[in-house]
Amino acid sequence: MAKERSTASQGIDITRALRDAVLTGLLAFVLFLPLIGFQTITDMRGNLVLNTRWGLLFSIVAVIAGARLAYAVLLAPWLSQRKLRPVAVTPSPWRDFLGKWIIPFAIGFAIVYPFVVVGTVGFGGAVKWIDNFGIQVLIYVMLGWGLNIVVGLAGLLDLGYVAFYAVGAYSYALLAKEFGLSFWILLPLAGILSSFWGILLGFPVLRLRGDYLAIVTLAFGEIIRLVLINWVDLTNGYAGISGIPRPTFFGIPFNANEDGFAAVFGLEFTPVYRTIFLYYLILALAFLTAFVTVRLRRLPVGRAWEALREDEIACRSLGINTTNTKLTAFATGAMFAGFAGSFFAARQGFISPDSFTFLESASIVAIVVLGGMGSQVGVAVAALAMVGGTELMRDLDFLKAIFGPTFDPTQYRMLLFGFAMVLIMVWRPRGLISTREPTVFLKERKTISADLVGQGHG
Amino acid sequence: MEVFLQQLINGITLGSIYGLIAIGYTMVFGIIGMVNFAHGDVFMVSAFIALIAFLILTTWLGMTSIALALLIVLIVAMIFTAVVNWMIERLAYRPLRGSFRLAPLISAIGMSIFLMNFVQVSQGPRNKSIPPMIQGDFVLLDRNDFAVTLSFKQLVIWGVTAVLLAAFWYLVAKTRLGRAQRACEQDRKMAALVGVDVDRTISVTFIIAAALAAVAGTMYLMYYGVVSFADGFVPGVKAFTAAVLGGIGSLPGAVIGGILIGLIETMWSAYFSIDYKDVAAFSVLAITLIFLPQGLFGRPDVEKV
Numbered sequence: 001m002a003k004e005r006s007t008a009s010q011g012i013d014i015t016r017a018l019r020d021a022v023l024t025g026l027l028a029f030v031l032f033l034p035l036i037g038f039q040t041i042t043d044m045r046g047n048l049v050l051n052t053r054w055g056l057l058f059s060i061v062a063v064i065a066g067a068r069l070a071y072a073v074l075l076a077p078w079l080s081q082r083k084l085r086p087v088a089v090t091p092s093p094w095r096d097f098l099g100k101w102i103i104p105f106a107i108g109f110a111i112v113y114p115f116v117v118v119g120t121v122g123f124g125g126a127v128k129w130i131d132n133f134g135i136q137v138l139i140y141v142m143l144g145w146g147l148n149i150v151v152g153l154a155g156l157l158d159l160g161y162v163a164f165y166a167v168g169a170y171s172y173a174l175l176a177k178e179f180g181l182s183f184w185i186l187l188p189l190a191g192i193l194s195s196f197w198g199i200l201l202g203f204p205v206l207r208l209r210g211d212y213l214a215i216v217t218l219a220f221g222e223i224i225r226l227v228l229i230n231w232v233d234l235t236n237g238y239a240g241i242s243g244i245p246r247p248t249f250f251g252i253p254f255n256a257n258e259d260g261f262a263a264v265f266g267l268e269f270t271p272v273y274r275t276i277f278l279y280y281l282i283l284a285l286a287f288l289t290a291f292v293t294v295r296l297r298r299l300p301v302g303r304a305w306e307a308l309r310e311d312e313i314a315c316r317s318l319g320i321n322t323t324n325t326k327l328t329a330f331a332t333g334a335m336f337a338g339f340a341g342s343f344f345a346a347r348q349g350f351i352s353p354d355s356f357t358f359l360e361s362a363s364i365v366a367i368v369v370l371g372g373m374g375s376q377v378g379v380a381v382a383a384l385a386m387v388g389g390t391e392l393m394r395d396l397d398f399l400k401a402i403f404g405p406t407f408d409p410t411q412y413r414m415l416l417f418g419f420a421m422v423l424i425m426v427w428r429p430r431g432l433i434s435t436r437e438p439t440v441f442l443k444e445r446k447t448i449s450a451d452l453v454g455q456g457h458g
Numbered sequence: 459m460e461v462f463l464q465q466l467i468n469g470i471t472l473g474s475i476y477g478l479i480a481i482g483y484t485m486v487f488g489i490i491g492m493v494n495f496a497h498g499d500v501f502m503v504s505a506f507i508a509l510i511a512f513l514i515l516t517t518w519l520g521m522t523s524i525a526l527a528l529l530i531v532l533i534v535a536m537i538f539t540a541v542v543n544w545m546i547e548r549l550a551y552r553p554l555r556g557s558f559r560l561a562p563l564i565s566a567i568g569m570s571i572f573l574m575n576f577v578q579v580s581q582g583p584r585n586k587s588i589p590p591m592i593q594g595d596f597v598l599l600d601r602n603d604f605a606v607t608l609s610f611k612q613l614v615i616w617g618v619t620a621v622l623l624a625a626f627w628y629l630v631a632k633t634r635l636g637r638a639q640r641a642c643e644q645d646r647k648m649a650a651l652v653g654v655d656v657d658r659t660i661s662v663t664f665i666i667a668a669a670l671a672a673v674a675g676t677m678y679l680m681y682y683g684v685v686s687f688a689d690g691f692v693p694g695v696k697a698f699t700a701a702v703l704g705g706i707g708s709l710p711g712a713v714i715g716g717i718l719i720g721l722i723e724t725m726w727s728a729y730f731s732i733d734y735k736d737v738a739a740f741s742v743l744a745i746t747l748i749f750l751p752q753g754l755f756g757r758p759d760v761e762k763v
Contacts, residue, residue, distance in 0.1 A: 027541075027545070030538070030541050031541060031542060031545055033538070034506070034507045034510050034511070034538050035503070035506060035507070035510075035576070035577060035580045035581065036580055038510045038513075038514070039580070039581060039582075040506075040509060040510060040513065040581055040582075040586050041582070042584065042586075047589075048509075048513060048586055048587070048588055049513070049517060050510065050513050050514065050517065050518070157560065157563075204744075204748050205744075205747075205748060207748070207751075208747060208748065208751065210559065211492075211493050211559075211563065212702075212747050212751060214493070214563070215493065215698065215702070215743065215747065216743070216744050216747045216748065218695070219695075219699075219740040219741070219743045219744045219747075220740075220744060222695070222736070222740050223737050223740050223741065223744075226734070226736055226737045226740070227737065229733075230733040230734060230737075358691065359571065362567045362570075362571065365564065365567070366564055366567065366568065369560055369561075369564045370564070373560070411575075411578070411579050412575075412579060414571055414574075414575040415572060415575035415576055415578075415579055417568075417571060417575075418568045418569065418570070418571030418572030418573075418574075418575060419568070419572050420568070421564060421565065421567065421568025421571065421572075422549070422550045422565050422568040422569055422572065425550075425554060425561050425562075425564050425565040425568065426549075426550065426553045426554060426565065429554055429557040429558060429561040430558065430561075
């Protein structure tokens with residue numbers, strides 16, 4: 001290729017690339033001048049004063065211009081060359097093998113994960129890895145799978161999903177504290193209460209479509225959060241509820257007492273047992289969600305959801321009761337959020353309205369859409385990438401060596417989260433997993449492209 | 459009566475700010491049919507740009523004339539915010555045009571999270587407060603020891619909003635650009651066929667939306683004297699409520715909706731409960747969408763098979 005290209009055209013390419021890079025740099029300069037170039041800080045007397053950060057500003061501009069130049073000189077020719085190459089029609093056997101074994105492997109790994117962690121870092125460091133990483137990711141996997149029923153299957157965009165999560169969490173916290181009921185009784189109860197709220201909130205909004213539905217659910221989510229903040233008598237407002245009873249292992253508490261888990265089973269007491277127990281609890285709940293979803297898709301109601309997503313008018317003219325269909329989707333999705341919420345309250349031992357902001361709803365929707373709506377594997381991958389990735393950011397201490405001791409990587413978690421959302425959408429608008437398994441098929445099951453799947457009108 | 463009058467003045471002021479933001483939502487929705495979730499955060503960014511410009515003018519250059527400083531701050535904020543929003547449209551929304559419906563919405567939510575955290579990281583999480591720019595007020599009515607006042611800064615907000623709305627109305631109703639915009643709103647493909655540069659028109663829409671958000675941001679900073687990185691979300695949702703209430707896609711609707719939302723919020727705070735004022739605004743949003751989805755001035759959405 002390089003030989004065929006004349007030197008003249010290469011020269012033009014370089015000047016053009018340089019010009020583009022300079023223009024990009026200029027644009028980046030204008031873009032970042034106010035907020036990076038200047039910093040507002042409060043001085044000793046409490047007045048706002050300005051600091052300048054020219055060094056930082058110019059290094060950012062240089063990096064962006066450099067990246068643009070590198071793109072034009074290195075990446076763009078490679079991409080255009082790749083476009084010319086014929087696309088392989090037959091899928092590679094490696095990919096086939098991966099497609100067949102990835103799910104059993106992932107399930108197996110999720111099951112042995114706590115032991116792998118304990119084996120590698122010992123009991124001391126295990127709590128952090130199982131709790132902060134494993135349980136955190138699994139909560140979002142479960143929420144993602146729950147919301148997937150509403151968004152991915154029924155095609156109803158719900159931006160207030162976290163409200164049901166909050167209902168579950170507060171139901172468990174309040175009922176456990178006031179009446180001393182056990183976690184195992186309250187778990188289904190929290191699910192029922194949440195799905196009741198799902199029906200209650202779902203009922204008035206069913207006539208709405210698409211973006212309007214999204215906005216109303218957002219409004220409901222915020223209203224529930226604001227009520228949780230302001231109804232201090234019940235919820236203790238911003239201060240939240242603390243001292244929520246922890247779940248027990250069939251009546252055996254996880255503590256250092258005589259009748260505690262460790263003593264009963266003749267083990268040495270460590271807090272890791274509780275963490276491992278919680279890990280398996282959320283894993284079981286997540287699998288339950290996935291299993292129920294898979295089975296529901298085969299039931300008439302599941303097929304009605306998918307039909308509704310594809311074409312609501314056709315659905316109605318075929319005699320499907322769209323109101324009931326939508327309500328069951330809302331209620332089922334909300335029920336799983338309620339389960340996850342009561343687990344969350346039991347795991348934290350403390351809840352406050354801060355855990356149920358719009359950002360949480362947006363993250364869950366993002367996980368579902370980024371994973372590829374309707375694809376359960378995709379949702380799990382997206383949850384692992386987005387939540388696990390940002391959790392990993394918490395302990396990147398080596399970055400301190402590069403950027404100096406004041407550099408705090410945790411600050412950049414949500415910044416990168418937002419950036420990744422935009423990036424993944426631009427790169428793959430249909431989500432990471434862009435093929436779907438059809439529910440109903442003739443003779444043999446074939447995967448279909450997500451472009452052929454309707455995304456619902458609300 | 460005095461309380462009512464005072465709240466009326468306050469509500470209209472607040473409503474003007476919401477109305478200016480709401481125009482951005484309604485225009486973008488009208489032209490590309492997407493709820494620009496990041497618009498509230500663009501408003502917040504503009505308030506920060508205004509803050510920095512104001513500090514440069516007063517503390518570094520020692521400018522004493524507040525009126526001149528305010529004018530310069532307004533223009534600077536409008537220009538820089540326009541560049542920011544133009545860039546956002548280019549990078550985050552344009553590649554997704556024509557893609558499936560949820561993609562730009564998710565991209566916008568991502569952008570909103572990004573902007574909020576960008577400001578938090580670059581400017582710090584604390585509230586930024588400045589000394590009041592304009593002081594003094596007119597006493598309109600003084601009875602039963604309750605003085606109804608109209609402060610100078612409220613007057614400035616009314617004046618600036620009115621002038622800009624007039625200029626903006628002229629732009630949309632009378633110029634070639636406005637015609638192109640309305641054409642794209644009706645049918646993008648047809649507009650492209652008759653020679654309207656659709657990409658450019660959409661870019662200009664985002665620039666105008668950002669400029670009006672910047673006016674709102676500057677006015678917000680001047681009125682409250684304090685801004686923080688998290689100030690974009692709630693005004694953003696309320697402005698969106700205003701746009702929905704007025705009928706999304708309708709420009710006068712956005713302004714009137716904004717003023718209505720401002721009034722509802724201040725009246726609710728005065729007569730019912732200040733804690734639940736946001737609940738009131740969100741409830742208005744839900745109720746409007748459920749019972750009057752086309753809003754006060756919007757066209758009804760006709761469903762075709």
